[in-house]
Amino acid sequence: MDKSFYLGLKKYILKHQNILITTHVVPDADGIGSQLALAEALKKLGKTVFCVNDDELDKRYSYLNSDKTIVSLEEYLNIKKKFQPELVIVIDTNKISRTGIKMKQYLSVYGNIIFIDHHPFEKPVESKHFIDQTAAATGQIIGTLIKEFKIPFSKNIARGLYTAILIDTNTFRYPSVTSETHELIAELLETGMKTTDAYNEIYGAKQLCNMHLLGYILNNCQMNKSQNIAWIVIYDKDLKKFNSTIEDTHSYINNLLILQNVKIACMFREDGRRIRLSMRSHGDIDVGEIAEELGGGGHAHSAATVFEVPPGYDKNSIIENSLSRIEGFLNSELDS
Ligand SMILES: [Mn+2]
The missing domain is CATH 3.10.310.30 (Diaminopimelate Epimerase; Chain A, domain 1)
Structure with missing residues (x-):
């Protein structure tokens, strides 16, 4: 995707202070890893960020969310106090209906919603849908965006994004994997993140x-x-x-x-x-x-x-x- 895509996205996000990040129902590791990585980067930029999903995370993902950054809508409504999102970022889907029945209802009063996604979408609106269909995972878009923000990757960000890309490419087996994907992976590994740990945590927990x-x-x-x-x-x-x-x-x-x-x-x-x-x-x-x-x-x-x-x-x-x-x-x- 060209540079203007990321510049546009960056500019738009930087205009807002209070940000809520959500993803699709029954979220996968791409949605969750991307949410967590973006939240950490935005917090480093001084933003107030809440990651809220329609439902509680499946327990197979709890290792990614050990500091409870992602909460269910129910938990969020109990703790948010006076937080009012100025911007809602929907990750890894491009339809509000996919965020879940409860989430869709909650978001219905918020007009300022953008989508960061890689699923095909026929009628994107330029200022609303940041969609790169060529990206192997939403995690790849988020990784490139974090670089655009000039926020260095932490081990935690790296693990989230690596897991996102791992899952969405069936372990780098899909034709969507490009040199861009591997260049980003190389930078994630520079943090010292262990690929075998990341792999075993997501795939190696079977009974x-x-x-x-x-x-x-x-x-x-x-x-x-x-x-x-x-x-x-x-x-x-x-x-x-x-x-x-x-x-x-x-x-x-x-x-x-x-x-x-x-x-x-x-x-x-x-x-x-x-x-x-x-x-x-x-x-x-x-x-x-x-x-x-x-x-x-x-x-x-x-x-x-x-x-x-x-x-x-x-x-x-x-x-x-x-x-x-x-x-x-x-x-x-x-x-x-
Ligand atoms: Mn995805």
Whole structure:
């Protein structure tokens, strides 16, 4: 992204003193790491900053938030006293509805909201949406912005941003990773931050029961005839049987991408009367476009959608139907 993008963003943020930073619901490490890094940098600039999310953080992220910088909206409303945000920064999404039902309601009285994000967005407003779709993670945008502020990276900032980029690139495996990404990573490592610690803290906290669930799910992995689409299905009963939660299945889908010739990896997950679908790709196949055709959205290499299961319909028939549609989209992409 060109320099004017960061200059514009910097100028806008510097105009305000009281700043609230939030991210999307069910935040991931990109949202959380970016929030924490930006908050620390802005505090060093003398700003008053609150990091507030719709809900409490999942416990897998508590090591990043050991000083409780990020609080839930409920906690914030109890402690904020007279704090009135002059500026609200929404990280890692570009829609206010994605901040959560409670957060959206809370923010409805604040007009001064900007978005810092890397998800595709069709109608950005220049002074409101700071979106760099080419950035591998929002963490990469925040890292570049912090450099623009001339705030040196601390070990803590480095860990937040490194984790953000690690998660959003599937450990540097996506085509979104560029020389810019690695140049920033090099600067983060200059702080003395340990990559093995950062990796193990986010990926290496599994229990034996999660390992058994992973084995079970992968054992039932399937492929289409052409062997270019692979999928796994996670049912509620599997989670129960292996004493695991949805959070434990977070990166399961990435295992499918190492299959030879696979173009699209799919993970279907039962969620009440819905089926949630995540898709991953590498190479030229744009699963973001396919997800959009299926009523969802996302990045070129990582996207998602949700299917309602109408009364009287079988969940597996919804999965089969969406797989044949995905195959149709894939074949038309391969033909063009
Ligand atoms: Mn992201």
